[in-house]
Amino acid sequence: MLRQLSRTHILISFAFLLLFLGAVYIYSGHDISSFRVCPPCEDNPKPEVTYVSQDVVINDCPVTDSWRIRDLKMQTGLKYAQPSTQKGRTDVNSVTNWNAPLVWEGTFDPVVIDAIYKKMDPRVAVVVFAVGKYTRFLKGFLESGEKYFLVDFRVTYYIFTDHKEEVPKIELGKGRKISVVSIPSATRWQDVVLGRMKWATITIDEQIRNESDYLFMMDIDSVFHNRFGAESLSQLSAVLHRGYYKDSRSRFPYERRPESKAYIPVDEGDYYYTAAVWGGYLEEMYKLVKYCYIQSEEDAKNNIEAAWQEESHLNKYLLYNKPTKVLSPEYLWSDYDRVPEDIKVVRISQLVKNYAEVRPNGGH
Template sequence: MQLNSKTVTGVLLTVLILGVLYWYLFQPFRLVPERTQLAPDNGLGVAPPRAGGALGNRLVRLCPEALCRCAPLDNLSNSDFHLVAPDHLLYKQPSIVQGRTDVVTVTPWLAPVIWEGTFNPLLLDSIYKLKNITIAATVFAVGKYIRFLKDFLVTAEKHFFTGFGVHIYVFTDRVDEVPHVQMAPGRQLMVISVPSSNRWQEISARRMELVRTLIEEKLRDHVDYIFCLDVDSQFHGRWGTESLGGLVAVIHPGYYRDDRSKFPYERRPESRAYVAPGEGDFYYCGGAFGGLLQEVHQLVKICHSNFLDDAKNNIEAAWQEESHLNRYMWINKPSKVLSPEYLWQDFKPINPEVRIIRFSGVTKNYAEIRPNA
């Protein structure tokens, strides 16, 4: 049987199409845009853009085994994203047209800003109770700062994640002076001995390194969230599940009404903590920050590395770890921002928009308690 030219052409075209489909589906590698990889050594927590754009124009071979190396979907953490509430829980109906109008409650990158009146404590606690989470807190009581530890611990028992599993890690050079405070069931106090210092700046700068070591050696498999807090502070009101997030920052009470030109960022370009004029979102506290364990680990790792790079060049950032933290969070935006309610200053009058003080730095004589003030 003879085939006419149209039939032959149709058969050949069908074979060609099937061949292309087979090559695409079963080839031993795929050509995909090369992804930007994390580059911790650049001090930003992100890699610089490649030539040709943010993703670059180069192509890489990706073998079938590489395509299967992702973590199984059922192993991915849902601690921050999948919020399950108990069935039949009764609480006040939420509204999207009524609420706080005197303050901003969301950042330009759509992170919530937490103020009194923007969350339901009953609902949030019920959601996180089901997760059986554990929260760690670190506090440094070095030198004469040991005097503030008892009030910190006593007030934390009353207000800091009450009803949840909490591990408080106290770093101190005066282990024998750590006060005994009765802890509620499921809450623990651990004391870690550290050397003293003749410069308070060194104590401040060393915190990032010590928190990193703590996470890597003790907390990795036992804690979900961690907060790093100043010891010369007290709790006055609830600090709970409303503060949980991936990377959590606290707005500094001294600058939240100011133009960013007045923020005390590190302004020397040669420093790894440098924030240029005209840049920056908010000024964040070094005395209170936290989030998911893996997020805080990345933060302290990068900040400590940047501090060491500065030290090699005989540079000490203007406000030590707080300067490096602000640089990091300018690039790596926090996923939740806590209002100044979460670290007020006792010597400041309370502004009208601040309806509650949850945590505050106590009034003190720095010349008396700092070794080289």
């Protein structure tokens, strides 16, 4: 009986809240659509309201985890080609079966998408690890990033390294900077890979959370070749692995041992995603990075290491927590591979290198 009365009281309070918003609409001139309401529920009995400014609202609802809501607005007077409802890419699929965009060249207008996100003026973090001999790749990554990666957006490159003295001096664009994070050296490349999740989790907690709205994890042994723009931004964006985007799920290199926390049964799977580029809202990325770290630690306690380290845990997470945008292999190709006809542009590509020479344990 008391529980029923409590629910009734909550609903009545919520109704009065909506009436209050109506009054605000009448007397303040604000459009009622400019408010976001987190409705009452058992976990959050107190409804919360935040007024949306012209561009952005921070939603502090503890239940939905929807920490930032963005309206798709842009300035008036922008000139661009009219979008078609009949023409587009017909050689590739541009939408997932959960109705998220699958982004290829020719599926978006760069003028429109950049205008929308530039109006929001987000702060974007790029986390890269340059440990041991991998510092040699910093210059090429940073210089090409300044030429092609989210040009005219606010970007901070967070460089995690054990040789901070080898971080090169790069001419950066307006609103762009480098932040160096010192970390220990490693004796195995696998430990470098797994350590990424640990050190990223710690640094997001201590620093990055206060400085960024979006976060990308990227491999440093890569070079940008073409535009990598705002079409890549979403709540959680994953990139199709170039080696498996045409394969059946039975061929995906998922972790197939049930003993591992990264285990995926043979009859499950959407796509196989690379761990060399992934991004999203800061808090969504924090949840994913921390998940990979914790699951790797659990595996270690059980004396098992997932087949492809954090990439295996990443794929497990994204199978059951669908990305809101899937990026085609344009967003990470490799200089090792021929470029097929469906890849109209290579935006970033991994470099050819001697793994036995650059990896601390000789590539094994």
